[in-house]
Amino acid sequence: MPKLCVLCKEKRAVLKRPKTAQQICRTCFYAVFELEVHITIQDSKLFKAGDKVAIAASGGKDSTVLAHVMTTLNERYNYGLDLCLLSVDEGITGYRDDSLETVKRNEKQYKIPLKIVSYDELYGWSMDAIVKEIGMKNNCTFCGVFRRQALDRGAAMLGVDHIVTGHNADDIAETVLMNILRGDISRLQRCTAIRTSTDETIPRSKPFKHTYEKEIVMYAYFKQLDYFSTECIYSPNAYRGHARALLKDLEQIRPSAIMDIVHSGEAYASRKPTRRLNEVNESAVPTVGLIGNCERCGYMTSQKLCKACVLLEGLNRGLPQIAIGNSSKY
Amino acid sequence: MVLTVKLEFSGGMELLFNNEKKKTVVLPDTFVAGAATLLDLLPWLRDNLLTERAELFMQGDSVRPGILVLVNDADWELEGELEYVIKDQDTFVFISTLHGG
Numbered sequence: 001m002p003k004l005c006v007l008c009k010e011k012r013a014v015l016k017r018p019k020t021a022q023q024i025c026r027t028c029f030y031a032v033f034e035l036e037v038h039i040t041i042q043d044s045k046l047f048k049a050g051d052k053v054a055i056a057a058s059g060g061k062d063s064t065v066l067a068h069v070m071t072t073l074n075e076r077y078n079y080g081l082d083l084c085l086l087s088v089d090e091g092i093t094g095y096r097d098d099s100l101e102t103v104k105r106n107e108k109q110y111k112i113p114l115k116i117v118s119y120d121e122l123y124g125w126s127m128d129a130i131v132k133e134i135g136m137k138n139n140c141t142f143c144g145v146f147r148r149q150a151l152d153r154g155a156a157m158l159g160v161d162h163i164v165t166g167h168n169a170d171d172i173a174e175t176v177l178m179n180i181l182r183g184d185i186s187r188l189q190r191c192t193a194i195r196t197s198t199d200e201t202i203p204r205s206k207p208f209k210h211t212y213e214k215e216i217v218m219y220a221y222f223k224q225l226d227y228f229s230t231e232c233i234y235s236p237n238a239y240r241g242h243a244r245a246l247l248k249d250l251e252q253i254r255p256s257a258i259m260d261i262v263h264s265g266e267a268y269a270s271r272k273p274t275r276r277l278n279e280v281n282e283s284a285v286p287t288v289g290l291i292g293n294c295e296r297c298g299y300m301t302s303q304k305l306c307k308a309c310v311l312l313e314g315l316n317r318g319l320p321q322i323a324i325g326n327s328s329k330y
Numbered sequence: 331m332v333l334t335v336k337l338e339f340s341g342g343m344e345l346l347f348n349n350e351k352k353k354t355v356v357l358p359d360t361f362v363a364g365a366a367t368l369l370d371l372l373p374w375l376r377d378n379l380l381t382e383r384a385e386l387f388m389q390g391d392s393v394r395p396g397i398l399v400l401v402n403d404a405d406w407e408l409e410g411e412l413e414y415v416i417k418d419q420d421t422f423v424f425i426s427t428l429h430g431g
Contacts, residue, residue: 012404014403014408015405015408016407023408214398217398221340229340229342230345230429248395248428251395
C-alpha cells in the first residue's frame with residue numbers, strides 16, 4: 001500500500017526527508033528543495049539585481065544541481081543575475097578531464113557561458129606533476145589552496161561580482177568535525193559562514209549550506225540531471241575521509257545530526273570582525289586571523305606570503321615539504 | 331514463482347559491479363516470493379555480482395552509509411529498508427553519494 005505525501009496528501013511519497021522525516025512526493029520535493037534554497041539566498045541577502053555571478057562548476061553532483069537550481073530560481077523569482085560557469089582544471093588525467101565534459105554539456109543545457117582555468121596555466125604545475133613530485137600524502141593541501149586562488153583569479157578574469165559553490169550541509173558538517181578533531185580554532189570560527197569575503201576578494205557563498213547531500217542526489221536522480229561521479233584518484237588518504245565516514249554513520253542513527261553539527265559550528269563563530277594588519281599595533285596584538293596581502297602576489301593572507309606562494313616556492317625549489325606540517329599551521 | 335529483479339547502479343556504484351549501470355537478474359530458488367527480503371538480496375549481490383571491494387558496498391548487514399537505495403523509484407526508508415519483501419519485476423537502484431561534488 002503506497003504511502004501518501006504528507007504535504008499534498010495526493011501523490012505517492014517517494015522520499016523521506018532526512019531533515020524533517022517527512023514523507024513527500026516528487027512534486028512537493030522539488031518545491032521544498034527549491035524553495036529552501038531560495039529562502040537561504042533571500043535571508044542571507046546573497047545577491048542584488050544586476051550582479052554577475054560565477055557558478056563554480058566541477059561537473060559533479062553538487063555543482064550540476066547548483067547550476068540547474070540557480071538558473072531556475074533566477075528566472076522564477078527574477079533575481080536579475082547574469083550567470084556564468086567557472087571550472088578549474090587541476091590537471092588530473094582520467095578524473096578532471098572527464099568531469100569537464102559534463103560542465104561543457106551544462107553550458108549548452110543551461111545556456112550560460114563557461115570559462116575554464118587550469119593549474120598549469122596559473123602556476124606551471126598540474127596536479128599530476130605535483131603528485132609525481134610529492135606522492136600521495138598531503139596532495140589535497142596543494143590542490144585545495146591552489147583551487148581557491150584559481151577560482152578567484154578566474155572570477156576576476158570574468159569580472160564577476162560573486163562566486164557560488166556547491167558546498168552542501170554534509171560538506172560543512174564534515175569541515176566542522178575536521179576542525180574540531182584537529183583543534184583548528186581559527187578555521188572553526190570561519191568555516192560555517194555562508195558568505196566569505198574581504199575587501200580584496202570576490203565574495204563567495206554556499207547556497208546549499210542547509211541542503212542535505214542525500215536530497216541533492218535524489219533531486220538530480222529524479223530530474224535526470226547528468227553528472228560525473230568518481231572519487232578523485234589522488235584522494236584516498238585525505239583526512240576528510242575519516243570525518244565523512246563518521247558523519248555518515250551519525251546520519252544513519254539520527255539524520256538531523258548533520259544540521260545540528262553545522263549549527264554547533266556556527267556557535268563557535270567569532271563575533272569579532274577580522275581587522276586589517278596595518279590598522280593594528282603588531283607588537284600588542286596576536287596576528288592570527290588578521291587579514292592582509294601577500295608580499296609576492298597580492299592575494300589575501302594572514303601571513304607575509306600567501307599559502308599558494310609558499311607551496312609553489314617549495315615545489316619549484318624541490319623542497320615540497322616546506323609548507324606541510326605543524327610549523328605551517330595558520 | 332521465479333523472482334526477476336531489475337538493478338541500476340549509479341553515482342560511481344557501477345564501478346564495483348563490472349561497470350554495468352543496468353542489469354536484470356533472475357534470482358535463484360533460494361529466494362522465495364513473499365519471504366525473501368532485501369536483507370537476503372544484498373549479500374547475494376555482493377557474492378555474485380560485485381566484482382571488487384565488497385567493503386565499499388556493504389557494512390555489516392546493510393549498504394555502506396552514503397549509498398542510497400531506491401525501491402521502484404522510492405526511497406527505501408519508506409519501504410522498510412532491509413525488511414522490504416521482494417516482488418517480481420521490482421526495480422532496485424543503488425546510488426553512491428561518496429564522491430566529490
